[in-house]
Amino acid sequence: MERQNFHRELENLRLTLYKMAALTRQSFEKATQAYLDRDDDLAQVVIDGDREVNRIELEIDRQSLRLLALEQPMARDLRMIVGIMRISNDLERIADQSVNIAERTIFLCQHPPLEPVAAMGHLIDISKKMFNMAISSMREMDAKEAKKIPPLDDYADEYNMQVLKSLIEVMAASSPGFEKRVLKMRRSIQTIIISRCLERIADLSTNIGEHVAFIAEGVNIKHQQKL
């Protein structure tokens, strides 16, 4: 029994997911760009764009549940739908983290910059790299590519720790005037939150890689020994 109509709908679901991934990528790119360029207009664009990502997530949920209920998919098709629901959930959280970065950025833009922290640049690079690998492995449903993502997560954790350490030092260093010290702490804490958001995005990209491996091969690579 061929199921052409079902497979057409499944293809549409995939296309909706790609659209969500593209929007999430834009949010993430713009959020980091806004942080690096101290561009609060761009940060506002990220915040305003989040509604569309949320809308698409609901759309994916609706389409997926309908296909599960009406079509009783099997094997790869079943894994595809379950995997798409999981991936869209993680994309939505990545978009939320991007909004969080944008909100901190708007605060930081209102004050003079802190001295630059080298690890922050590395953290942005590695989290972007992991996210982009997640998205490209998803497009091709390429388990081999997807399995390269989890080992990178250790680097993201490490850079996040380094940012934290550096900023604790910044905060601990004495500076003249109570007001000034408070403001420096507030800027440092906001930056630490951004760092934490990036580290979460790296985690969520790892999750997406795991979902891709699940769809492609039916194996759960979650909670396996780190490579």
Add this chain to the structure above:
Amino acid sequence: MASNVKFAVKKVDFYYGNFKALDQIDMEIAQRQATALIGPSGCGKSTFLRCLNRMNDLIPGTRVEGEILLDGQNIYDSDIDVVNLRRRVGMVFQKPNPFPKTIFENVAYGLRVNGFKNKAALRESVEKSLLKAALWDEVKDRLNNSALGLSGGQQQRLCIARALAVEPDVLLMDEPASALDPIATQKIEDLIHELKNNYTIVIVTHNMQQAARVSDITAFFYMGRVVETGETEALFTRPGLKQTEDYITGRFG
């Protein structure tokens, strides 16, 4: 594994005249589990099922090669009592086929054929079989009515009761629900779940969701061969072969 094997099928070929309908079937069928046979129409599922109790012997011009061991004994050995074999390996067909007799007589039939005479024991055995087939409550007040007055779903459960009455080990079912409405189908599926605690069940179904629901093991047949056999859950979530995947996801057939 060995003690858990009910049927060991070894290199079985089957011919209708010159036409080879089964080609080198190798398979083990586990005891007290439901094994589903799936595959496109004409791939040999029914032919294979009929090999398991030598029903094909009744079709002229057919020939079997290879071995089918039931509890370790080859059922195609010349000294096998085929009547006893068919008692041990009962069969239920696609269309319910009750005799134009009473409900009671339908179930008692096999017992009478096997020389059962004691009336009280006969009655007890009929009741037990109807209970096992989940039909007793619906018919206990009209055992002497004609079986032909039952609904299709009831008739099918009556046929299952008839098969169970002679105390088989194995039940072969060839699309047992395909002529039934959804509610009657549901009852048959529930019954299969119940029966597999005590019987080895082999079921042919063209309904893949049904195979997924009722069976523990699924075998995918294609053009007279077994392409893939596996635990049902694994086969329907991550089949090992692309051909199986393509079939169960509806990409061909």
